[in-house]
Amino acid sequence: MSLVVTGATGHLGRAVVESLLERGVPAADITATGRSTEKVADLAARGVTVVVADYKDPASLDAAFAGADKVLLVSSNDFDDRAGQHRNAIDAAQRAGVGHVVYTSGPKATTSSMLLMADHKATEEALAASGLTTTVLRNGWYVENYTPQLPTYLEHGIVGSAGEGKVSIALRRELGEAAAAVLTGEGHEGMVYELGGDAVTLLELAAIFSDVTGTTIAYTGVPVETFQGILVGAGLPEPVAAIFADVDRAISIGELEVNPTELAALLGRPATAAADAVRIALAE
Numbered sequence: 575m576s577l578v579v580t581g582a583t584g585h586l587g588r589a590v591v592e593s594l595l596e597r598g599v600p601a602a603d604i605t606a607t608g609r610s611t612e613k614v615a616d617l618a619a620r621g622v623t624v625v626v627a628d629y630k631d632p633a634s635l636d637a638a639f640a641g642a643d644k645v646l647l648v649s650s651n652d653f654d655d656r657a658g659q660h661r662n663a664i665d666a667a668q669r670a671g672v673g674h675v676v677y678t679s680g681p682k683a684t685t686s687s688m689l690l691m692a693d694h695k696a697t698e699e700a701l702a703a704s705g706l707t708t709t710v711l712r713n714g715w716y717v718e719n720y721t722p723q724l725p726t727y728l729e730h731g732i733v734g735s736a737g738e739g740k741v742s743i744a745l746r747r748e749l750g751e752a753a754a755a756v757l758t759g760e761g762h763e764g765m766v767y768e769l770g771g772d773a774v775t776l777l778e779l780a781a782i783f784s785d786v787t788g789t790t791i792a793y794t795g796v797p798v799e800t801f802q803g804i805l806v807g808a809g810l811p812e813p814v815a816a817i818f819a820d821v822d823r824a825i826s827i828g829e830l831e832v833n834p835t836e837l838a839a840l841l842g843r844p845a846t847a848a849a850d851a852v853r854i855a856l857a858e
């Protein structure tokens with residue numbers, strides 16, 4: 575069984591490879607790809623095949639996917655025609671005759687109004703049209719989207735525009751574990767999973783950060799336009815600020831809240847509770 579994990583130079587892809595190895599998949603059965611091999615040199619040293627593959631370079635994808643039984647397509651973090659990059663990978667999987675493609679999408683991708691979901695929707699549609707056997711992992715928000723902002727939270731509290739909406743948060747490595755479970759398990763063909771841990775409001779998240787740090791961290795809710803202005807004032811480029819503010823808008827209308835049962839089923843246990851997940855991610 576030959577498994578290719580793209581994006582293995584990133585956080586999620588690496589977590590998937592680590593989980594595959596922990597599950598006893600022989601290193602020789604795993605190919606880890608990214609745009610450079612340095613970040614995965616340690617995996618190569620453990621016997622994992624390491625191949626350079628760029629979503630913008632179809633020939634590199636053909637070489638990486640040759641002979642693969644299953645490919646995990648980790649969504650790109652490069653927003654220059656991201657859907658086109660994913661289509662290149664899907665086309666290469668078709669040419670290589672890959673038996674099963676697993677894609678990391680986002681919450682409610684095909685119905686969400688969130689700006690970030692447009693590429694995921696286009697990719698899911700391309701997968702559906704491809705005739706390939708697929709599984710879609712609609713990964714919810716990483717707790718690691720929030721924990722690196724602790725210094726800002728300590729200074730200003732949490733400022734946002736999510737209202738009473740909830741965001742399902744999970745440790746990124748648990749989402750990686752879930753992907754490894756799908757790659758090594760059975761019965762996932764054709765499935766679309768909405769994956770997330772505990773759902774919390776930003777007010778509840780602020781309480782968790784307060785508890786974990788022992789310092790009061792307040793939540794200040796502001797209108798979306800105000801939040802976007804605050805982010806621009808803090809130095810974010812306008813388009814990035816618009817995307818971040820749009821995330822909170824989406825949270826406010828429930829688009830990032832998912833039922834935790836599907837992640838728990840893939841993990842074989844409930845995902846780490848929100849407060850523990852924050853504690854673990856901060857410690858790391």
Ligand SMILES: NC(=O)c1ccc[n+]([C@@H]2O[C@H](COP(=O)([O-])OP(=O)(O)OC[C@H]3O[C@@H](n4cnc5c(N)ncnc54)[C@H](OP(=O)(O)O)[C@@H]3O)[C@@H](O)[C@H]2O)c1
Nearest residue numbers: 581583584585586608609628629649650651652714715716
């Ligand atoms: N659910 C969430 O909360 C959330 C949050 C952030 C991002 N995401 C999405 O989930 C994905 C995985 O998350 P992550 O934390 O692992 O992100 P990450 O650490 O930023 O890793 C992104 C991966 O995408 C690869 N990549 C970027 N452009 C590529 C290209 N042209 N060809 C091939 N590979 C390319 C990167 O490879 P290089 O090492 O070569 O750059 C890297 O391996 C992200 O890329 C993003 O689409 C989800």
